[in-house]
Amino acid sequence: MTATTTSLLIHEPAEAYHAQSGEYLSSHALANFRKCPLLYRRKQLGQIADEDRPAYLVGRAAHTMILEGRKQFDREYVLGGPINQRTGKPYGAETKTAREWARLQGKSLLAKEHYETVRRMNESVYSHEIAAEYLAMGEAEGVARETYCDVPCQIRIDWFESHRGIVDLKTCDDLTWFEADARRYGYAHQLAFYRAVLEVAVGVNVPIHLVAVEKKEPFRTGVWRIHEDVLARAQRDNESAIER
Numbered sequence: 001m002t003a004t005t006t007s008l009l010i011h012e013p014a015e016a017y018h019a020q021s022g023e024y025l026s027s028h029a030l031a032n033f034r035k036c037p038l039l040y041r042r043k044q045l046g047q048i049a050d051e052d053r054p055a056y057l058v059g060r061a062a063h064t065m066i067l068e069g070r071k072q073f074d075r076e077y078v079l080g081g082p083i084n085q086r087t088g089k090p091y092g093a094e095t096k097t098a099r100e101w102a103r104l105q106g107k108s109l110l111a112k113e114h115y116e117t118v119r120r121m122n123e124s125v126y127s128h129e130i131a132a133e134y135l136a137m138g139e140a141e142g143v144a145r146e147t148y149c150d151v152p153c154q155i156r157i158d159w160f161e162s163h164r165g166i167v168d169l170k171t172c173d174d175l176t177w178f179e180a181d182a183r184r185y186g187y188a189h190q191l192a193f194y195r196a197v198l199e200v201a202v203g204v205n206v207p208i209h210l211v212a213v214e215k216k217e218p219f220r221t222g223v224w225r226i227h228e229d230v231l232a233r234a235q236r237d238n239e240s241a242i243e244r
Helices: 014-019 027-035 037-044 054-068 070-076 096-105 112-127 129-134 175-184 187-202 228-243
Strands: 077-079 108-110 139-148 151-161 165-172 208-214 221-225
Touching: 014 151, 027 037, 027 187, 027 228, 054 070, 054 108, 054 112, 054 139, 054 151, 054 165, 070 077, 077 112, 096 108, 108 112, 112 129, 112 208, 112 221, 129 208, 129 221, 139 187, 151 187, 165 175, 165 187, 175 187, 175 208, 175 221, 187 208, 187 228
Parallel strands: 077 108, 165 208
Antiparallel strands: 139 151, 151 165, 208 221
């Protein structure tokens, strides 16, 4: 897949976006610096590799299905995997045989139970009246690259629509504690960075909404708007970190 553009955003594969992380500052890299400059530097030098866990695969698959639709999901993921002739069951998704099989398909392998989780999450989001309304019009996974605070920066936005602004999709274990998780994981700082870079691109501040969906029963979905004061404080923190 090659990069395409709209009037505002670039659309390119995730691999192409991440391949430019050495040239552009991202919200993830900035979060590492705020946490620990040494962590940021070692990741920048490639001394610490990004972790990849099965839960991350489920999260990526859910983003694809919910935001980009079933057709794109089918292009990127294959279900089940090769059958072990001794047991009559699929090889485990983490086995060498299964990984090689998926590589030959040119797709990521998703176990059937993980697919069922993703399907339920998708169903939950689009059964939520407000979440479904926010995702009815707009574009998924748009990229912007701009100079912000004299530094080349890049962002990849889950969902953008010119009137509703940025909608960021999060997955969680328990919606009851999502607001605490949002503070813990610095979502306000991430989205303040997105908004600031996007403002350079489009010339206006846009609202920020979060859609969160549980990864287990009862698969609840919730929607939040991040208050302007929270974003302003986070933006000041980000700009201080960039200056440092």
